[in-house]
Amino acid sequence: MADYARCQSWQVGAGQSYTDDDxxxxxxxxxxxxxVRQQIRAGYADGVVVVTASVISSQxxxxRREIDWFGQHCGFVALLVPEAHRGRA
Known part of the structure; x- marks a missing residue:
């Protein structure tokens, strides 16, 4: 994911990679x-790169709550695999 970010000309801070069991x-x-949210809130990061939307949540x-949160905090979410239509909640 860091390589993807660099290809987009985004800076990737040393040690700024976080993982969880999704x-x-x-x-x-x-x-x-x-x-990640702390980094966004504090202004140390502008966004996050994830492989798929399901890494954020399959629900x-x-x-949508997470995407809205990032929008409210002027952050972005970049998906390596484009999002399929997720329907209405």
Whole structure:
């Protein structure tokens, strides 16, 4: 993912890669995702790169809440694999 970010001419800070086990735990309950949000809130990061939307959440409502949160905090979410239509919540 860092290579993808660099190809977009985005800066990637040393040691600024966070991982979590995705799936059953909502995004706000995952330590790595929480650290990403802290970096955004503090102004140290502008966004996050994830492989697929399901890394954020496989639940449409949770996914939309996270996307909205990033929008409210002037952050972005970049997906390596484009999002398929996720339907309405």
């Amino acid at each position: 799936g059953a735990v909502p995004p706000e309950g995952r330590p790595g995702w929480g650290l 449409v409502g949770e996914y």
